[in-house]
């Protein structure tokens with residue numbers, strides 16, 4: 382057997398880069414995955430799954446699948462995109478930056494809408510960053526320096542299982558040599574989560590009232606007046622927390638969908654960022670969104686380089702426009718404003734409302750995904766591809782915007798293309814149809 386080291390885990394935005402994998406001598410089989418959490422290890426092991434679909438398929442009239450070649454799948458994909466007035470090209474968060482860049486070239490040629498999974502997770506955070514900027518830092522700085530850590534509306538114990546041990550609670554860094562004993566950890570969540578159970582403080586904010594509590598924290602930093610309770614939290618507790626944060630050397634606020642998708646949305650993040658800026662008058666403070674898919678951050682970066690906006694990019698008029706709410710995938714599907722669906726590296730079938738999923742089912746549609754997902758089940762064409770970070774390398778961005786190169790560990794099944802290769806086929810076909818050199 383061979384040991385492959387320093388691999389990144391292509392599952393969540395923590396992008397752990399210390400994974401080790403034991404592979405068979407012929408380099409074809411993963412035998413053992415070391416250092417990954419249960420969900421990360423499962424992603425690697427799924428590459429070996431005996432029920433893995435290895436060839437593109439088209440859905441037949443009777444609902445059964447018929448195997449087709451990659452060329453035929455690329456021709457179908459190019460045709461539905463070119464025939465459509467406003468094709469939706471959604472997903473992108475579980476593939477490499479290189480594949481994203483190729484896909485965006487196709488979108489530009491066909492006048493599509495390019496949107497990523499931020500539209501249903503950290504889109505409000507991106508809007509807040511446009512409004513007020515963001516004082517942030519890297520996870521390495523958190524590990525080495527942070528002695529006050531807040532998790533607001535997120536539960537890394539379940540969603541990012543190694544985040545706490547590698548960076549934010551238990552890790553020992555240069556100035557945090559005692560690990561969790563070097564830190565005070567605060568969880569703000571209406572529920573008693575598993576992350577809350579390992580924190581020093583659990584602040585049970587009332588559901589949907591995060592804005593008020595964040596505002597009260599800003600007042601408390603200045604020892605200003607507060608009512609007896611704010612959002613269900615007694616004022617003494619709020620003053621205590623404010624003093625605790627001010628007394629730290631380095632504060633980091635991590636936040637998740639508990640604040641981005643509850644009442645207030647992007648305004649919750651505006652004020653969380655404002656609280657972070659206020660804290661910088663007393664100590665050093667930074668704020669980081671807990672990004673979900675392993676390369677959703679990269680999708681925002683690549684869209685940013687190419688079109689100037691991180692999600693919800695509408696190219697239907699031949700130039701980039703950006704108006705979340707108008708040009709966001711779910712809203713477009715709900716309103717029936719798109720006439721073809723192209724999904725890559727995500728699963729709206731699991732996350733979008735029924736009405737949107739039904740729309741994908743009714744439209745000409747293609748889903749590029751190594752796995753069998755609910756989106757695959759409602760699509761007309763399924764293109765299985767090699768797993769990025771396991772069967773092909775590529776650039777990815779961690780949740781703190783640090784780019785990390787993923788590595789190939791084993792060969793993909795014989796004859797299987799990567800998503801980058803498939804997108805190149807589609808791009809060539811689109812150019813042929815459009816008569817572009």
Ligand code: SF4
Nearest residue numbers: 390393397418421543
């Ligand atoms: Fe993979 Fe995330 Fe688990 Fe790290 S925490 S091993 S990146 S799933």
